[in-house]
Amino acid sequence: MLTLLRSVTCCCPQPAGEKDILIAGSKIYKIAPPGEIAGSPLFEKVVDCRGLTAFPGFIDQHVHILGAGGEQGFQSRLPELSAEEILSAGVTAVVGLLGADGVTRRMEALYAKAKALEAQGLSTYLYAGSYAVPPVTLTGSLLTDMTFIDKVVGAGEIAIADHRSTSPDACALVKIAAEVHLGGLLTEKAGVVHLHVGDGKDGLRVLREAVRESDLPLEMFVPTHTNRNPDLFRQAADYVRSGGRIDLTAGEQAGLTVPEAVRALAADGGALSRVTVSSDAGGSTPAGGAGKISALYSDFVEIIRQSVLPPHEAVRLFTENPAKVLKLNKGALREGGDADILVTDGGYHIKLLFAMGRLLLDRTA
CATH class of the missing domain: 2.30.40.10 (Urease, subunit C, domain 1)
Incomplete structure (x- = not known):
């Protein structure tokens, strides 16, 4: 054609x-x-x-394509995302993942949903795991998931600094990352460890320790929700200055909005080439809400309208930068x-x- x-x-x-x-x-x-x-x-x-x-079409590296388990009991379970709502946000590629609920939401169903969205025209990828450690997988280990499951490009969203996490220490995080890293080398996949960071007092401490105590490449770790509160954002800005990557969550209102966070990073001399934005679409919130994939495109437009960045620089946060994280021929x-x-x-x-x-x-x- x-x-x-x-x-x-x-x-x-x-x-x-x-x-x-x-x-x-x-x-x-x-x-x-x-x-x-x-x-x-x-x-x-x-x-x-x-x-x-x-x-370029937008790449959303954090989407609960199955919906999430909900945090007000079984009645608060959220629905699956449709291809139509994903495409209406200008998104052409997604990474599906599980969140706090790795029990009633399973990797097998996540894979099937990714294949369904692929049949409807989207490019789809997956992170193995959920909030919990040890991570839930399809084959019994992250390494074999990375090796034999075509869509699995890393682990996520592993939770740190959150009362809903299993509180992994630096050693546990390094073991997860080592499996993912080796899987990436064997398959030429990205080998990403996508980290949910909550409002807990530890912030990025465990990630910092894991990086310091291992020989693993810094760029394989991507902490997300880093604009959820001012203290975490300050840590994230420092992490970017040290060479790390961070991911901002679109639609954030309780902490820093994406335009506010991008403005602060740009003014601080932060390397915006190591900053991405994702939607957390389909993910539940403690207040009973849900992330919307439409927030991704809305924040892109707001960055431009508020004169934070010109269009060609703003769009990199949603296209070129996540493509580099995921090692895709996209962006x-x-x-x-x-x-x-x-x-x-x-x-x-x-x-x-x-x-x-x-x-x-x-x-x-």
Whole structure:
């Protein structure tokens, strides 16, 4: 299947001006000046994109695609996410995970849900585990999950500094990370340890100890929810300065909003290339609410509207940076890259969304 996007302003994420983008199958085949790609009867679709802007599709590395167990008893269990709500947020790739409930929500069901979303056009990946240590797995160990389960790219969300966690110490965290790291080496996967950080008094202490006491690569650890309160955010900013990666949670209101956190990190000289944003969509909250995947795109737009960052820098937090964390051929518009393309108008309203070359959302009518 060949699709041509004509005269679209490209934010790759680096600004590239107006271009034609030729999609062949699931890949971007060519990006060229307008008019350089000749018309052909082989083109199944030609889309006039004048006045529109193309960004990479968003990558959400923290999604409770099964819903969560709920924190007010069985009656508070949350529903599964649909492909439609994920795509409507401009998201073309997700990492599914379990949270506090690794008992009634199982890895087998998580895998099946990921396959269902894949059949609907999304790119899907998984973290093995839940809040608890030892982690729940499909095969009996993180190493064999990493080796034999195609979608498993790491462990998560392992909980620290949270009354709902099993309070792993640095030694336990290192053992988990060592399995994941070896699995990544054997399979050329990312090998990520995705850490839920709660409001507990320990903050990032256990992570700091694990990094200090091991020879494991710093970049494999990704603590998330790091904007949930001011004290944790101060620790996270220091962790970024030391070379670590952090993940902010979209839609946060009790702590620092994503625009506030990004502004503070940018002003502090924090390396924004090591900062990502995820939604925690489908995850339950102690107050009875749930994370919304729509918050991801809303925070992207707010970063721009509040003049925190220009569009080409803001979009990296949602595309290029998580792609580097997960070692995916995504997160940028480039020849040979996956054809995950988000097209917006001048007000950043989503008009088109391509996932692996398939047009899955069209709001141009």
